[in-house]
Amino acid sequence: MTSGTGSAAAALVEKHRPTLDRALEAIRSREFWSPHPEHPKAYGEGAAEDAKAAFDALRGSRFELPGQPGSGGWTATETSPYGLEMGIEYPRTDAAAIDALLPALRAGMPAWRDAGPEVRAAVCLEILARISARTHEFGLAVMHTSGQAFMMAFQAGGPHAQDRGMEAVAYAFEEQTRVPAAADWEKPQGKRDPLRMRKEFTAVGQGIALLIGCNTFPTWNGYPGLFASLATGNPVLVKPHPRAVLPLALTVRIAREVLAESGFEPNLVALAAEAEGDGIAKDLAVRPEIRIVDYTGSAAFGEWLESHALQARVFTEKSGVNSVLIHSTDDYKGLLGNLAFSLSLYSGQMCTTPQNLLIPRDGIDTDAGHKAYDEVVEDLGQAVGKLLGDDARANGLLGAIVNDAVRERIEAAPSLGEVALPTREVTNPDFPGATVRTPVIVKLDAAKPEAEAGYLSECFGPVSFAVAVASPEDGLALLRRTIREKGAMTVAAYTTSPEVERQVVEACFDEPAQLSLNLTGGVYVNQTAAFSDFHGSGGNPAANSALCDGAFVASRFRTVEVRRMA
Amino acid sequence: MTSGTGSAAAALVEKHRPTLDRALEAIRSREFWSPHPEHPKAYGEGAAEDAKAAFDALRGSRFELPGQPGSGGWTATETSPYGLEMGIEYPRTDAAAIDALLPALRAGMPAWRDAGPEVRAAVCLEILARISARTHEFGLAVMHTSGQAFMMAFQAGGPHAQDRGMEAVAYAFEEQTRVPAAADWEKPQGKRDPLRMRKEFTAVGQGIALLIGCNTFPTWNGYPGLFASLATGNPVLVKPHPRAVLPLALTVRIAREVLAESGFEPNLVALAAEAEGDGIAKDLAVRPEIRIVDYTGSAAFGEWLESHALQARVFTEKSGVNSVLIHSTDDYKGLLGNLAFSLSLYSGQMCTTPQNLLIPRDGIDTDAGHKAYDEVVEDLGQAVGKLLGDDARANGLLGAIVNDAVRERIEAAPSLGEVALPTREVTNPDFPGATVRTPVIVKLDAAKPEAEAGYLSECFGPVSFAVAVASPEDGLALLRRTIREKGAMTVAAYTTSPEVERQVVEACFDEPAQLSLNLTGGVYVNQTAAFSDFHGSGGNPAANSALCDGAFVASRFRTVEVRRMA
Incomplete structure (x- = not known):
């Protein structure tokens, strides 16, 4: 589980390993912990104003994703529930673009796999750290796509979503490192010499993961699957809801920057934006290259995915009656x-x-x-x-x-x-x-x-x-x-x-x-805290998985053993 | 994760906890370990003769399962590949019998759940210990259903299968205990009093598990799913291959005896034998009560299960080209x-x-x-x-x-x-x-x-x-x-x-x-050792899961959280 990574990745490990260890402790104790401040003031003076300026600059412009191949023109599909003009154009992923995108995603996989679980976790935590630093901007992006009031968009779309993403990284790291990198196996043979084998174990991703985002909680519901897949060695294609593109587009751009800076292929994370009515989720979900699907949305499409995307592991959060x-x-x-x-x-x-x-x-x-x-x-x-x-x-x-x-x-x-x-x-x-x-x-x-x-x-x-x-x-x-x-x-x-x-x-x-x-105080049934509360059970028709547990990450990768005589 | 179990269960925990701990160590180190001797002589003087007598007594008789409801008459479907007359009649599970069996399986679930992961593991290890004590008899049963030569039937159908069963129990225990039984959560609220919650976490089974056995390795391929499901709180309905019933029927009878002696509902494990051509696996697999399916066999039926038993978690080992x-x-x-x-x-x-x-x-x-x-x-x-x-x-x-x-x-x-x-x-x-x-x-x-x-x-x-x-x-x-x-x-x-x-x-x-x-010595590509080698990867079309890893057990149960204000 070691890596041939360069100094940039090593520096990220040094920077983020203490946070990873603290997160691992939190998912075991389930006590309160979060590294992401909830209060807007914690993000420094001028953060709100800077974010407003950045957000306004995005509006009415083209959202570039340098180096992402295969655009089929541009598409703008967002309208703020607050009536604010959005007018942000994203590269449109049409059928031809899909054919160019998928090989590009896959190309980065071997080096990402060879980096090993610790480097992958560190890169994921760096992505989250950069997202965290721009929480005010994400707050505005979530507010004007979901319709959440600003404070909720800020908290649920910012620190709480980042917590859920980090929780998934911690689960992914723990799951991949339950098996040692290598083992010496020696089986007694009575009076004869023992049998001796050297065995190496490597966590390998399943293939390209598809994240199908939702309108109401693009980051909170999107980050667990995105980071669970990426941390377990899989490229991730992010297909946002046409009315909530910006929060995930920003996420993808930041992820690509961090990947490139750390010496990895930026196309390990890519955006698949569509025009309203393109319906590319259906086409993508059944492609043989897609091996993992994460979805939040209607029961009807969730059930369609479960019964059609049989080549993939499908994680769904559908609907329920609470x-x-x-x-x-x-x-x-x-x-x-x-x-x-x-x-x-x-x-x-x-x-x-x-x-x-x-x-x-x-x-x-x-x-x-x-x-x-x-x-x-x-x-x-x-x-x-x-x-x-x-x-x-x-x-x-x-x-x-x-x-x-x-x-x-x-x-x-x-x-x-x-x-x-x-x-x-x-x-x-x-x-x-x-x-x-x-x-x-x-x-x-x-x-x-x-x-x-x-x-x-x-x-x-x-x-x-x-x-x-x-x-x-x-x-x-x-x-x-x-x-x-x-x-x-x-x-x-x-x-x-x-x-x-x-x-x-x-x-x-x-x-x-x-x-x-008997909730009567300041904790509400509709809120869960990452690292402590489970979101959904995965055991009733509302969702086939919970955020976050071992089952949410364990099948996203496979352990390949290479054994030799010692 | 504690239990209201009686003294019988507590005694089993005391007896088997050291073995469980050793097994947990083995799946982490992946070094050689097995508690089940490979050599026939290790099972004591007269073991072979006693087993032969027991096996001969089974032949040409009715295999009773006292207390199992819903038999639709008797069925005998086995013929030894060695030409030996088998003539063992099993209770036949027809459509009416299925309707009686499933509620009986489900009825034992609450007490089994309340017993907690440690007691469930101990009961599973007691079942395995009693199977181990009768390894010679299992050797004959596997030999005369699979056609394996005696020494292979003895080893692969006995200690190696028991190892794989125990490995699954260890994985199941570890997975269920990654979350504490309870946690006190305290979230700071600035100058106000912190929010305080008491959270309890309970591993609960998904529902009835269906094991669809195979002809060639009824125990080796059957035990991982059987014990993974049982250890995670699920009743298990065992549907053996019509030509390899005896090894699993003996297993079911022993499991029922141990369950009853430990104060649990024996119908937590039941046998669904069929007449050749009944095809009950198809009917059972899509019943809403069935929430887990384990299958070893042809690619065609494995793929049918994956695309039809959508209400269940389906674990398949199909076919491949090595x-x-x-x-x-x-x-x-x-x-x-x-x-x-x-x-x-x-x-x-x-x-x-x-x-x-x-x-x-x-x-x-x-x-x-x-x-x-x-x-x-x-x-x-x-x-x-x-x-x-x-x-x-x-x-x-x-x-x-x-x-x-x-x-x-x-x-x-x-x-x-x-x-x-x-x-x-x-x-x-x-x-x-x-x-x-x-x-x-x-x-x-x-x-x-x-x-x-x-x-x-x-x-x-x-x-x-x-x-x-x-x-x-x-x-x-x-x-x-x-x-x-x-x-x-x-x-x-x-x-x-x-x-x-x-x-x-x-x-x-x-x-x-x-x-x-480069295998040139006494280890062969077609053999894997439990606790160390993975069997299959779960990442290519030959099998959607590996024996045994976290993914093989993690989705067989769900963690239910009950939270209250502290």
């Missing part, structure tokens, strides 16, 4: 505040946002007395209303609606049931073009068959259902069924009963799903 | 002897047996002078002839032809090209009904397009091709192409040239394949 079982609490106010925040954050446009609130029809016991179903729903609506009552605060939490499909879902919500909390249009004084909407809560009765059409489908966006269930047992049964049939990225429950808690835990073990219990 | 590049040697005699043995062992009926011998048309340089292509082929034929000249020795090495398809392939070999070494019928005085054949070597010229039909198809059995190539470079190119298009479980090469060696290594890195270099 439930909260509300049985009882000793902090009713805390419950309301915590849930109100979870429903509001980024207008519920997170794969982890709760959708179904399962509430017994007879109500729940709380520290503020028994609360009827109607009361709970009304109180939750009021908590949301209070949280978002101030427009400035509402804009800071909600961000903008990412696309028309989400807006239409909000508008269609009243057709599904009785509206307990109507949506409200919020004006964004900085960006008058932004579509900003507060969450809508719809009442559904699980006893009515027609209600299933609501609560058993994903309704991505700020729409949640207060589902009246006959009993906690019925709520648990519905929770299980929802995870099994529709998948869930998150499950939450509120209960003071050890028995109900036991049953919810059991359900989340049986239908593997990640569970948050 | 090549040996013969460029030069400093031990010509050693080369000939080593290759002759590899071609002869178990009549070439191993997925690891070399098929294509790639030899430059101009011949090779050796310590015994330059040898022309024709000379090399003739010398190899003579080496095989000499090795198998004595019938007793030939019977001990060759075993019996496992089925008519292999026999027909031997008989058809002359139609493919010029026969350099004809096959010879050998009489087995102990088993006159056995079909015993020595290997056939056929000359092919890579320059002739029609030769491809020979060397680019798997010809499973004792048929190999001496393929004349224009140059070492052409041989390397053909080697690469063969791995990429047809897959390879093994690659071997003989060369004294560092440059050619470098190129072969490079080819095996690029098209991931396991490489043995």
Whole structure:
């Protein structure tokens, strides 16, 4: 697992090895750790202004990727959910460009493999360090493609995404170094001389990895697969969502710069931008050269990939229906505040946002007395209303609606049931073009068959259902069924009963799903922390893998053994 | 990851923890280790006679599996390749039986999960220990289903298979315990109180695992998947090959006994025997309850599984075309002897047996002078002839032809090209009904397009091709192409040239394949040692996984996190 790398790569190892070791410690202890500051001020004076200038310079210009072969012209597909003119043109990857790109990606593989896991990890950490230094610029890029409010785009698109990328590098390094570089094997043969063999073990990549990016979290959902593949020796072709190109295009450009400076082929990371409607993900995903696919997006295309890209290892995060079982609490106010925040954050446009609130029809016991179903729903609506009552605060939490499909879902919500909390249009004084909407809560009765059409489908966006269930047992049964049939990225429950808690835990073990219990403070069900929390379980239909575990990295490379007589 | 298990399970942990620790050390160092003796005498006086009596008692009787629900009558499908009457009837698993079996398998899962990785490992090691104690009986069972000669059946079907099972248990344990059982997470919040969470992590199985066994190595190829799935919390339904039921039926019965004695549901391991032609593997593999499939067998059905059992993680070992590049040697005699043995062992009926011998048309340089292509082929034929000249020795090495398809392939070999070494019928005085054949070597010229039909198809059995190539470079190119298009479980090469060696290594890195270099002694390309050698790479079409690495176990379970405010 050694390398013939030059001094540039050696210097990166020296620079980043302590961070790698700290990351390895973090994934083993699962205690809090992050090397990436969350506070914008931590990035130095003038960082915000410099980023703004850099971002404005990108807008309306051509995004060059020097040395990347095979462009089929230029394409501009982004429009900011805040109404800001983007007009950034990217090299368009058409069919001819694909044919030129794939061999270029593959060409760098042998030297990248020979560099070994430690150098690859160090190069990946250098890429992340340079991304980190430009976090303000990434914040703007994520904000104006996803519609996240700036602070969230800054944090989730910056340090949190970088954490997830580094976590993947740590897992990849650990997995590749579980086997020694070489072993001397000596097998006794009774009175005869022992058999002696010298065995060498080398981690080799599978081939070109394809990253299919998403619109809402281009970096947070993209970095784990990108860095897991790169760190395990695979070139990575990045196919961003046409409406969220910039954050990944910046990432690709930085990766190419670092690769070139470290003496590697920059085409180990390349961008495949497309015009709206080109649909190159389908063409790329089934190419024999593509051996790994990472995807975040709709269940329909995720399932298509799983059943068609059979030549590749396919890692998918699709869609799910996240439930909260509300049985009882000793902090009713805390419950309301915590849930109100979870429903509001980024207008519920997170794969982890709760959708179904399962509430017994007879109500729940709380520290503020028994609360009827109607009361709970009304109180939750009021908590949301209070949280978002101030427009400035509402804009800071909600961000903008990412696309028309989400807006239409909000508008269609009243057709599904009785509206307990109507949506409200919020004006964004900085960006008058932004579509900003507060969450809508719809009442559904699980006893009515027609209600299933609501609560058993994903309704991505700020729409949640207060589902009246006959009993906690019925709520648990519905929770299980929802995870099994529709998948869930998150499950939450509120209960003071050890028995109900036991049953919810059991359900989340049986239908593997990640569970948050009795959250009433500053941690929310829709947020996970890298190095400690798993994102998704990989054991239910919402995702076939978790961020990040051994399974996420282990099949991205193979260990080739060369054995000789000693 | 602790458990509410009783004293029986605790005693097993105490008994087997030192062995588990030793196995964990072995998979990290990859040095020689095995707890399972290879020599028949190591199993105590009278072991062979007791085993013979036990085996004879099984023949012509009903194989009961007390407590396993859902039998659809009885079925007997085995005939010994040695002509011995088997007549063992197994409970037949028809469609109705499947419906009864699957819930019974699933029912034991929660307690098995709650037991935790250490208890599960200890129970698995107890199963292996009881199998080990009956190695002589397994030797006979493997011999009379696979056709392996007794000593090979004893070793490969006994200690070597048990080693591979234990290796999988060690990998499973290590993978499940990379995350702590619990973590306290504390995130600083500037001047405010830190956020504090208590997080618990539990390894949970994916669901029922299906093991589809093979005819030639029922235990060696079956144990890794069986024990990897069981150790990671999954019930296992064992569907043996209809002609090799007994070795796995004995395994299932022992597993059920150990599970019951340790306080677990015996139906966590069950047998699904079928009548010839029932084809239940297809029905089972796509059932939603089946979440893991392990398969060894034909490429056609392996590919069907990969493209149809989309609800499951599918681990396949299919078929390949193994090549040996013969460029030069400093031990010509050693080369000939080593290759002759590899071609002869178990009549070439191993997925690891070399098929294509790639030899430059101009011949090779050796310590015994330059040898022309024709000379090399003739010398190899003579080496095989000499090795198998004595019938007793030939019977001990060759075993019996496992089925008519292999026999027909031997008989058809002359139609493919010029026969350099004809096959010879050998009489087995102990088993006159056995079909015993020595290997056939056929000359092919890579320059002739029609030769491809020979060397680019798997010809499973004792048929190999001496393929004349224009140059070492052409041989390397053909080697690469063969791995990429047809897959390879093994690659071997003989060369004294560092440059050619470098190129072969490079080819095996690029098209991931396991490489043995210049084997001239008592280690053969078709043999791998558990805890040290990888079997298959999982990176070429011959197999999508390797025995055994992190990827083989990591996706068989999921880690469920339960987090609460601290």
